[in-house]
Amino acid sequence: DSGVTQTPKHLITATGQRVTLRCSPRSGDLSVYWYQQSLDQGLQFLIQYYNGEERAKGNILERFSAQQFPDLHSELNLSSLELGDSALYFCASGGNQPQHFGDGTRLSIL
């Protein structure tokens, strides 16, 4: 058990819809990272938050946004969903230690 909790585990929705993915980091970790894993792209960094503030941005689409709350949990919001957004979305937390990953949310767009 990595200590990083992601919900929901699975999400099925339709094109054009909006979803929210949630992540609770390991106790004591201030940083939260979001990654997308699709079959042909591997694990791609989306965005990082540190203690409530955005720290770094990767290949995150404008239709996607994230935030980190005072209790350090984070949410990734995906809107105007397209078929190509189907993927596994992972959250990781860390700080001065290597990042530890949650078990991901599998998003399927029908």
Place this chain on the structure above:
Amino acid sequence: GQQLNQSPQSMFIQEGEDVSMNCTSSSIFNTWLWYKQDPGEGPVLLIALYKAGELTSNGRLTAQFGITRKDSFLNISASIPSDVGIYFCAGHTGTASKLTFGTGTRLQVTL
């Protein structure tokens, strides 16, 4: 986005054999990490390397941080069926920064 070059892409080996895989980058990293991912689960950290030239073991796993800081190697000795999975290398440039992942090595072990 940037990805590290990892090879081989996949391996079929017999139980008991040793396994070697490597990861190369055009950029320098300050930390190299090796993860294993099983189906339906998130990547699990296996080994972390922090210094160029460092050699670190975790049970049957041994990893090395290349001297140039642009590569890393993972060896698995005496493979067993539970070693099956996808192995990813990852690098990052500084404390609490994003990870850049390798393309993965899929390991299959036959009895």
